[in-house]
Amino acid sequence: MRKRYLIEVTDKNQASVFCPPSLLKDHTIKRIAFGGQSIEANIIPHPEKRERVVFGKSIKEALHFPDYRVPLHLFIENQTLFIGPLIGIFTAGFTPFPLRPIGDRSLFFAKLLSVKKTVGALPFVFGEQHIDWENGLIKAYFYHDNGWEITEVPFPNVIYDRLPNRKTERSHVLQKVRERLQKDYLIPWYNPGFFNKLDVYERLVEDSTVSDYLPETFPFTSFSNIEALLSKYGHIYMKPFNGSLGLGVHQILYDKHEDFYFCRYRDHEDINRLRKFSSLESLFKTVFGNKRLDQMLVQQGIHLLKLDQRAVDFRVHTNKDDQGNWKVTAIAAKVAGPGSVTTHMKSGGVIKTPEEIFPLQDSENYSARLSEAALLLSEALEKQMEGIIGEIGFDLGIDREGKVWLFEANSKPGRSIFTHPELKEFELMTRKLSISFAIFLTEQSIYNPEEIFK
Known part of the structure; x- marks a missing residue:
């Protein structure tokens, strides 16, 4: 574990920066x-040999350093002492209300920022409207002492992308902001972009380490393809490429004895439906109507483990830690609602x-299989997708034979x-690692920038 140091700001207007003597044994430091x-400074050993960094008001103001008494990490390179990391969390949807500056998501961000002391970092939230490009400053939203504070700080060491949805992400203005901060200011930006289901499948299916976890999947092209999958598996799922929260998911089943088709879905009134049809054509005409089928994918049905005749799947969270390694941070079972096509709480x-739904030996076995799959899939996605990925939420299933299947990967997993x-x-743990991964990225950007910006 890296060592953290308290940063102390004194009322004295001292020009020197006192530094832990141990840091100055092997280094000459001329800047902070x-x-x-970054500014030039007279950096000298602490006279009482204390393991902290001490400077006065003038240096605090020159650095735009917010004195929140948080132990921080120190990095030394090119005769410069780097204090941090300062982590910008980029989002949208700000309001004028001081108690809820990011609307309904204010509580989530407050909890995310509250790990700063245990992690040893200074995270803040900001949007594109808070950037002062001319002076290289940001009006940053900090959560401190159970309240929100706005403080002007320099551009951060690292940026964590928490844009709320795909529509916001497609904003031309926000895309330009990201491009400028990454390319002009060389700020590492992690977790960019929402995953597209078909794109994820097509990238992973070529990777032999994980292809066995993937159900047969393809974009909708014709009824004949669906007929072929139905005859092979008995049921299939249709999903939007860019759907989330289980919206737009349909299960289509074929009863070969009765020669009838069934469709299970959630309608626009949020009611779970199961309807019967004599032909696939009439099913599509009635259920899908004028919906754009070219934006849907078709996926083989899996006979999942069940609890009281209700399907069970699993949400598995993985995060990168402060050493840049993938960790499984949470596993939860999700039991489908009565008559629901998905396991989402809204349905x-x-x-x-x-452990609540399986005998201990089975739950340990299933958790081990899910963890192994999630770590392999995390590493494969990291190789196959653009950008720096720091967290993933997987929707995984286990069939009656105990085989693990990947249904979906989420780059900005929900918290339900x-x-x-x-x-x-x-x-x-997921909150702490979401922030502590930025420590690793900061270290890499200082010591091995070619690894980050290759």
């Missing part, structure tokens, strides 16, 4: 940096721990599983 701000789904009281500690 915080985020994107009546229920969150359980694996953490409403379960026994998953609170894992919720904290």
